Amino acid sequence: MDLELRHLRIVCTIAASGSITKAAGELGIAQPALTAQLRRIERILGGPLFDRDHRGVRTTPLGDLVVTRAQLIMPAVAGLLDDAARLRGAGRTAVPDQVSIGSSTSSILAPLIRRLTESLPELTVGTTASWSADELALELGAGRLDFCVIGVCGGSGPPGDPGLEWRTFSVDPVFVLLPADHALAGQTEVTLADLADAQWAATPGDGCFETCFTQACVRAGFTPRSLYVADAASCIEMVASGTAVALCQATRVLPGLVTVPLKDVPLRWIHMIGWRPESSVAALADTFHRSVDRAHADLVGRSEVYSSWLAEHPAFGPAQDPAGPIGAAALHPITPTV
Template sequence: MDLELRHLRIVCTIAAAGSITKAAGELGIAQPALTAQLRRIERIFGGPLFDRDRRGVQTTPLGDLVVARAQLIMPAVAGLLDDAARLSGAGRSALPDQVSIGASTSSILAPLIRRLTESLPEVTVGTTASWSADELALELGAGRLDFCVAGVCGGSGPPGDPGLEWRTFSVDPVFVLMPEDHALARQTEVTLADLADAQWAATPGDGCFEACFTQACVRAGFTPRSLYVADAASCIEMVTSGTAVALCQATRILPGLVTVPLKDAPLRWIHMIGWRPDSSVAPLADAVHRSVERAHADLVGRSEVYSAWLTEHPAFGPAAEPAPTSGVDGDLRAITPTV
């Protein structure tokens, strides 16, 4: 992972707050996710930046060096951007006052609108939702969307035209959605093999959904009995009634249903934001990206199951590095979450 300006901002915020928890609140990131990010940043610098105790955190000598240099670098970069904007005529007044955002994960739209309203109060936001990341990417490439928040299988690349710019903002595991009274609902984790006799429900998905799911089950020692493909409401009804279980995003919360992690996280889901780098809204990309990260962190923070799981699995979550996979015929750690 390469060092980015946002990493320096995180370190400075933690140092000023004196607490991971307080810094997480200021940054709009769930505490487990911020802890995971800090571990990755410390790996970049080659050592711990903070000493931790019950009272909070204190910078190490290495941390003192990083904070001191960061406090010089960040204002310099901000000044550079301001000067460049003045010279290029791309100042704040030239920015668009309206953006359109498409999302293949509808649950992120509400927290995203709130976060965008906080960071870009002068910009009007229009939204659209579609289960198909490919469809949204086509709309993005055609200029009918300004930004696209999409998810892809762990073994897939970004959707749409290669001329689009994409950034990963989280790599999440896939959990299982089941009724509260299911025999396995109180388990801290389950294996696919534990559900060998289950029937499965899924919404339509792009790419290799059925092949990936089937081969993942075969590797677990069984062939799935069924895979009912239906709209999201019908899938939820099948799970609620006990007819089927479903694969779901780790942040999913539904009344009367529970999400249960899969042991060893055999399936993963990459969240990305994309835009056209030559578009008039491209100068807003960093601000929108930060808002998307915070919106996703809001979803993570409200899920006790996923937040607790992330504490033990820091390689996942916000800003995690997508692990390379080789698709259907390789190491199967990819699948489209269905609900």
């Protein structure tokens, strides 16, 4: 991984605030995720950037060097981007004042709209929800949507027209959703085999999700008794009533229910954004991506279970190379989740 401008912003924010916790709040990132990112940055630069004690953090000599250079680099880059935007605006149609967003993950829509309109207060946002990433990709390719936020399963890559552009913004584990009074609800993690006698539920999805789940169970030594495929509300009701346990996104937080990590991460979920690179809103892609990152961080931050889990599993969560292909992130089977 190469050093990026966002890494310099992170280092400078931590140095200025003197606290990882305060910096996480300013950056809109969950504290465990920020700590994991700082570790990656320190690995890139070859040493610790901060000394930590009960009073907070202080820059090391290497940290002083990075902050000093960053304070020169960041204003120069900001000026370059401003000049490039003015030049681009002189020869191109202005970015529209409204966008339409399709999402297969309903929980991200509210924080995404909030984060996007914080960056662009005059922007009008329209939304479409669908469980089908393929359907949303078709709408995107046809020009009826400007951006998509989807989950993809397996190693098949993003859906739709190859002319669409896709970026991975997070790779999350699949957790299991249990009623609060379930015998395993207090565990820090469970195996699929621990739930071999359970009835299972999941929301619908494109592709091979039932096969992926079944294969993961077989590897754990059993064949699942059932997999009820239903809308999210029905899956939640099945869990609450004790009818089934459900596969769920790690960011899920629901009253009366608990999410528990699956040991060894047998199932993963890749989150992506997509758009048409030739569209009139393509200039908003980076702003949209940043807003999605912050919205996802908001969801992570409200889940104590996932935040704690991420601190021990830094390879997951926000994509290390957001602009890159899904690559190695898609090597394991993935199943759609509540």
